[in-house]
Amino acid sequence: MITTLSGRLRQTGFTLLEVMLVLLLIGLLATTVVLNFSGDSPEQRLNKETERFQQVFQFIAETAMLKQQEWGLVLNPGSYQFVYFDGEKWQLAEQIKAATEYKLADDIQLQLELEGLPGAELSLLSQLNWQDDDEVADSEQPPVLPQVFMLSSGEISPFRLSFQLGDGPDKVSQTVGTDFTIPLNRSDVITVR
Structure with a gap:
């Protein structure tokens, strides 16, 4: 009888x-649920976009110095891309994947500030005629001209670029810019009221 009782006790437990x-x-199920339901906050999304821009801009500015070429930043509504000057005209930089057009999410807007920055009145770059007038008349589409210049000497035209996400009271903003050289300065993400 003793052996039967001890046999039953062993079989009833885990x-x-x-x-x-x-x-x-x-644990695996809980991790899956948390990862599926936790999205990035607006601040995190905006920070990722400005960090990407900062890294790509620095890469292109260093490329300009290494290749001894003049490069530029072209901003369009909802996107940005980089171009280079081939000695005759500005060309889209299709050979470098990071320099091609990058489209932002629909709810992110860009705002470029060039005026009123240190050295803006001394910048003669924007006043130069980078395109041949005959070329402009012959072409069907307008020439691509950059708003921000990255020179082979390492100088960068002063700018401030604000990334803004959202509307109304939930609008957040972060600014990236420089006064003449890399690295770019990036502000903290702020809520615009």
Whole structure:
């Protein structure tokens, strides 16, 4: 009778391996649920976009110095891209993937500030005639001209670029810019009221 009672007690419990397996499965399911339902906050989304811009801009500015070429930043509504001057005209930089047109999310707007920055009145770059007048008349589409210049000497035309996300009281903003050289300065994400 003693052997039968001890045999029953062994069969009624769970083994340590079974308990650990159940805990592992619960942990995996909880992780999946948390990852699926936790999206980036607006501040995190905006910070990712400005960080990407900052890194690509620095890469292109360093490329301009290494290749001894003049490069520029072209801003369009909802996107930005980089161009280079081939000695005759501005060309789209299709050979460098990071320099091609990058489209932002629909709810992110760009606002460029060039006026009123240190050295803006001394910048003669924007006053130069970068395109041949005959070329402009012959072409069907307007020439691509950059708003911000990155020179082979390492100088950059002063600018401030604001990335803004959202509307109304939930609008957040972050600014990236420089006064003449890299690295770019990036502000904290702020809520615009």
